[in-house]
Amino acid sequence: MELFLQQLLDGLATGALYGALALSVVLVYRASGIVNFAQGEMAMFAAFLTWQAHTWGVPLVLAIGLSMLIAFAFGAGVERVLIRPFGTTAAAHLSLIIVTLGLMLVLTSGAGWTWGYLTKQVPPVFGEGVVDVGASAMSRQALGIILAVAVMSVLLYFLFQKTRLGLDMRAAASNPESARLSGIPVGRMLMLGWGLAGAIGALVGALAAPQLFLQPNMMAAMLLYAFAAATLGGFDSPVGALIGGLLVGVLENMAGTYIDIIGNDFKQAVALIIIMAVLLFKPEGLFGSRTVARV
Amino acid sequence: MSTLLEVQGLHAGYGPVEVLRDVSLTVEQGQVAVVLGANGAGKTTLLRALSGIIKGRGRATLDGRQLLGLPSERIAALGVSHVPQGRGTFANMTVEENLRIGAHLSRGDEKAEIGKWYEIFPRLGDRRTQQAGSLSGGEQQMLAVARALMPGPRLLLLDEPSLGLAPNTTRDLFASLGRINAETGTAMLIVEQNAHLALDIGSTAMLLEAGRMVSSGTAQELRDNDDIRRAYLGY
Numbered sequence: 453m454e455l456f457l458q459q460l461l462d463g464l465a466t467g468a469l470y471g472a473l474a475l476s477v478v479l480v481y482r483a484s485g486i487v488n489f490a491q492g493e494m495a496m497f498a499a500f501l502t503w504q505a506h507t508w509g510v511p512l513v514l515a516i517g518l519s520m521l522i523a524f525a526f527g528a529g530v531e532r533v534l535i536r537p538f539g540t541t542a543a544a545h546l547s548l549i550i551v552t553l554g555l556m557l558v559l560t561s562g563a564g565w566t567w568g569y570l571t572k573q574v575p576p577v578f579g580e581g582v583v584d585v586g587a588s589a590m591s592r593q594a595l596g597i598i599l600a601v602a603v604m605s606v607l608l609y610f611l612f613q614k615t616r617l618g619l620d621m622r623a624a625a626s627n628p629e630s631a632r633l634s635g636i637p638v639g640r641m642l643m644l645g646w647g648l649a650g651a652i653g654a655l656v657g658a659l660a661a662p663q664l665f666l667q668p669n670m671m672a673a674m675l676l677y678a679f680a681a682a683t684l685g686g687f688d689s690p691v692g693a694l695i696g697g698l699l700v701g702v703l704e705n706m707a708g709t710y711i712d713i714i715g716n717d718f719k720q721a722v723a724l725i726i727i728m729a730v731l732l733f734k735p736e737g738l739f740g741s742r743t744v745a746r747v
Numbered sequence: 748m749s750t751l752l753e754v755q756g757l758h759a760g761y762g763p764v765e766v767l768r769d770v771s772l773t774v775e776q777g778q779v780a781v782v783l784g785a786n787g788a789g790k791t792t793l794l795r796a797l798s799g800i801i802k803g804r805g806r807a808t809l810d811g812r813q814l815l816g817l818p819s820e821r822i823a824a825l826g827v828s829h830v831p832q833g834r835g836t837f838a839n840m841t842v843e844e845n846l847r848i849g850a851h852l853s854r855g856d857e858k859a860e861i862g863k864w865y866e867i868f869p870r871l872g873d874r875r876t877q878q879a880g881s882l883s884g885g886e887q888q889m890l891a892v893a894r895a896l897m898p899g900p901r902l903l904l905l906d907e908p909s910l911g912l913a914p915n916t917t918r919d920l921f922a923s924l925g926r927i928n929a930e931t932g933t934a935m936l937i938v939e940q941n942a943h944l945a946l947d948i949g950s951t952a953m954l955l956e957a958g959r960m961v962s963s964g965t966a967q968e969l970r971d972n973d974d975i976r977r978a979y980l981g982y
């Protein structure tokens with residue numbers, strides 16, 4: 453029981469990160485109808501920026517804030533410069549996916565060229581040590597991750613549900629043509645969606661770096677889990693992405709602990725199995741709308 | 748009366764396919780104008796060109812300002828509201844959210860504005876938290892019209908508002924449109940297959956055939972035209 457509880461808590465902490473990264477994938481998907489395969493690498497690059505600023509003496513929290521701002525601008529710029537010229541028709545999707553794959557390679561080699569491929573130690577944002585949670589214990593970092601993702605989710609919920617801007621963003625995602633006819637500058641809303649996705653990714657990168665060790669391929673596996681989370685939650689549902697992330701995190705951890713042949717080595721197979729099972733049996737995911745086209 | 752919308756020599760189409768050829772028309776301030784035409788004549792294309800969804804060549808001016816070439820959101824900001832064919836509501840958002848989106852360009856008190864539309868269309872008020880996609884066809888059309896009128900536009904472009912509606916729902920809708928026009932003075936350009944009802948509230952009308960404007964005049968003149976009577980009024 454204690455082991456179970458411990459695994460559950462650990463699973464929730466990694467799951468919160470999967471969920472947050474899945475959320476950024478979903479925001480882009482809702483805005484532009486495509487999966488951004490470079491989302492993980494954008495987060496990795498931002499994590500390097502955080503690390504760089506920190507080694508230059510900027511306090512860690514401030515460094516994260518700065519890299520989130522830069523990642524926001526970068527995400528918005530990617531939409532404007534690399535994505536929009538192709539249009540949003542279904543015919544453009546293949547080109548766009550290839551563009552994001554290209555961006556992924558550029559970011560990986562860019563980070564490698566700038567900072568090298570050796571892993572870097574990143575201090576945990578929330579410090580060392582553990583906190584007791586009932587009969588189990590949790591590292592301060594794990595608890596901090598859960599709280600940080602929770603705060604971010606609440607802020608985003610507030611943005612999307614309670615503000616004019618959020619309403620306009622949802623309108624632009626829901627029906628771009630009608631949104632334009634209502635006077636909403638849809639292009640700017642798309643940039644904003646990509647920017648938010650970038651900023652969320654930067655937060656994920658900074659929170660994940662201490663555990664994953666900072667190096668150019670740091671986020672590759674996590675992006676797969678994020679896809680699993682987004683698929684499970686429903687690709688067009690932000691709430692689904694977060695809940696999907698928590699579920700995937702817990703499932704992955706439990707499977708690694710309780711199913712012998714999976715162990716630590718085959719954990720990534722869990723993500724693939726989840727993606728396959730959802731797409732076969734409930735393609736719209738837990739919270740998605742039925743009309744979402746498959747990627 | 749002064750001219751609100753003036754279209755001269757408008758050409759528009761899709762890629763290499765030219766659909767509208769040399770179309771000219773005018774809509775006076777506060778007036779309701781009706782566009783008749785067979786399926787595929789280019790009626791929807793005309794409205795789409797005017798609201799900037801597709802590109803057009805020629806001139807289309809609102810109060811003397813050229814609309815062609817502007818992006819849709821700028822044309823909307825100038826006071827042109829377009830209810831597209833098939834309604835164009837935000838299906839996965841609630842009735843109330845749809846109306847709030849419609850208020851994007853309005854400067855007035857959003858709550859009061861929305862309340863006003865719930866009075867005009869009480870069925871919408873009863874369903875304010877329901878998703879627009881789950882409304883009946885008639886309710887969706889009411890929502891689309893209300894959303895388009897939220898900002899208090901100068902010109903309303905309506906594309907086949909009666910599509911898929913029961914005859915008495917259509918009659919109610921046109922009665923509402925007539926009242927709204929009389930009360931607010933919003934000019935309307937209405938594309939409609941139900942020529943009877945449209946000509947009743949319209950003061951001018953025109954006939955589009957294969958992308959060309961083949962006749963235009965007062966609603967009464969078009970009613971009296973034998974060809975039009977046979978083709979669109981059915982007697």
Ligand SMILES: Nc1ncnc2c1ncn2[C@@H]1O[C@H](COP(=O)(O)OP(=O)(O)OP(=O)(O)O)[C@@H](O)[C@H]1O
Pocket residue numbers: 761764766784785786787788789790791792793832
């Ligand atoms: N997106 C498009 N791409 C290419 N051609 C199109 C497109 N939309 C319409 N057309 C063509 O333009 C012509 C006019 O279409 P339009 O939709 O304007 O007709 P309409 O008068 O509104 O007809 P209806 O009464 O059936 O709505 C048709 O021949 C149609 O095939």
Ligand SMILES: [Mg+2]
Pocket residue numbers: 790791792832906907
């Ligand atoms: Mg049409």
